[in-house]
Amino acid sequence: MKPQIAVFGNIWPDDALRTLEAPFACHHLARMSADERRTFLKGPAVQVRGVLTTGTIGLDAKTAASFPALEIVSVHGVGVDAVALQPLARRGVIVTNTPDVLTEDVADLTVALLLASARRLPLLDRYVRSGHWQEARPLQLARSLRGKVAGIYGYGRIGQAVAMRLRAFGMAIRYFQRSAGPEPSLRCASLAALAAESDYLVVCTPGGVATRHVIDAEVLDALGPEGTLVNIARGSVVDEAALADALSTGRLGAAALDVFEDEPNVPPALRALDNVVLTPHVGSFTVEARQAMRDLAIGNLLAHFAGKPVLSPVAV
Numbered sequence: 001m002k003p004q005i006a007v008f009g010n011i012w013p014d015d016a017l018r019t020l021e022a023p024f025a026c027h028h029l030a031r032m033s034a035d036e037r038r039t040f041l042k043g044p045a046v047q048v049r050g051v052l053t054t055g056t057i058g059l060d061a062k063t064a065a066s067f068p069a070l071e072i073v074s075v076h077g078v079g080v081d082a083v084a085l086q087p088l089a090r091r092g093v094i095v096t097n098t099p100d101v102l103t104e105d106v107a108d109l110t111v112a113l114l115l116a117s118a119r120r121l122p123l124l125d126r127y128v129r130s131g132h133w134q135e136a137r138p139l140q141l142a143r144s145l146r147g148k149v150a151g152i153y154g155y156g157r158i159g160q161a162v163a164m165r166l167r168a169f170g171m172a173i174r175y176f177q178r179s180a181g182p183e184p185s186l187r188c189a190s191l192a193a194l195a196a197e198s199d200y201l202v203v204c205t206p207g208g209v210a211t212r213h214v215i216d217a218e219v220l221d222a223l224g225p226e227g228t229l230v231n232i233a234r235g236s237v238v239d240e241a242a243l244a245d246a247l248s249t250g251r252l253g254a255a256a257l258d259v260f261e262d263e264p265n266v267p268p269a270l271r272a273l274d275n276v277v278l279t280p281h282v283g284s285f286t287v288e289a290r291q292a293m294r295d296l297a298i299g300n301l302l303a304h305f306a307g308k309p310v311l312s313p314v315a316v
């Protein structure tokens with residue numbers, strides 16, 4: 001009998017679904033109505049041995065409890081903050097994610113956002129389309145990146161890939177994270193100290209309770225009126241109300257954001273601001289990264305049910 005798996009999210013293209021449906025009996029949660037989902041979670045879910053989910057949806061503790069036979073949760077994404085890691089670990093359930101394969105593309109988007117903000121690309125695009133150029137309306141000069149400091153909060157795989165790129169633009173790198181990291185001489189003593197030293201504060205840290213709202217009014221004030229916040233990690237890391245306040249009162253210069261606390265809902269206060277660049281959580285949204293993420297996420301399930309070690313387990 002094929003192992004039963006529950007598939008969360010509607011991001012799976014046909015070829016991925018075909019790959020899944022050959023070895024597994026799949027229950028697609030995204031295709032169920034709210035009533036069907038409740039019925040499924042109260043009944044057939046007891047047979048489910050594997051879960052395939054996205055980084056954003058994850059698997060919360062209550063839903064995980066509906067799967068008493070669960071052996072593995074495969075996350076399509078590197079961030080596992082939406083997964084109830086501790087309860088699953090206590091039950092001996094394996095959790096896997098998709099690190100490495102998205103690092104370069106997420107780092108590329110980070111630099112694209114930083115540049116788009118520094119050179120005000122969205123405003124310039126609107127300037128041309130609206131005919132303001134033909135009307136010779138005045139334009140404010142942008143700021144050069146050369147010689148500026150990029151402070152990277154979270155100097156892991158993605159943070160280091162961002163640093164490598166920004167060095168090529170002539171920027172100096174500093175970072176903050178709890179552990180010393182690979183270049184201790186560049187590490188600041190605290191997040192606030194990093195913000196104070198930085199022209200651009202780039203958030204690359206994992207989400208979750210440990211980092212919830214750590215980018216608060218104090219950190220934003222340390223970054224200051226000439227400073228820019230770039231966030232490609234998790235919206236939960238930033239206190240969005242404090243951010244909107246700092247931006248609209250001129251205490252912070254600008255922001256470039258790919259992630260938000262309550263996606264896809266972006267606070268109207270942020271959407272209304274000209275000094276903010278917004279993208280819809282697309283760091284890994286390339287053909288290449290998404291293909292590699294799908295292969296790895298499905299590969300983890302295939303390995304587990306073939307009795308082999310999984311390819312990319314999350315250490316708890």
Ligand code: 8YV
Nearest residue numbers: 054055056076077078079284
């Ligand atoms: C995806 C992500 O948007 O990897 C992550 O942690 O946030 C993104 O790559 C998401 O996980 C897609 O499933």
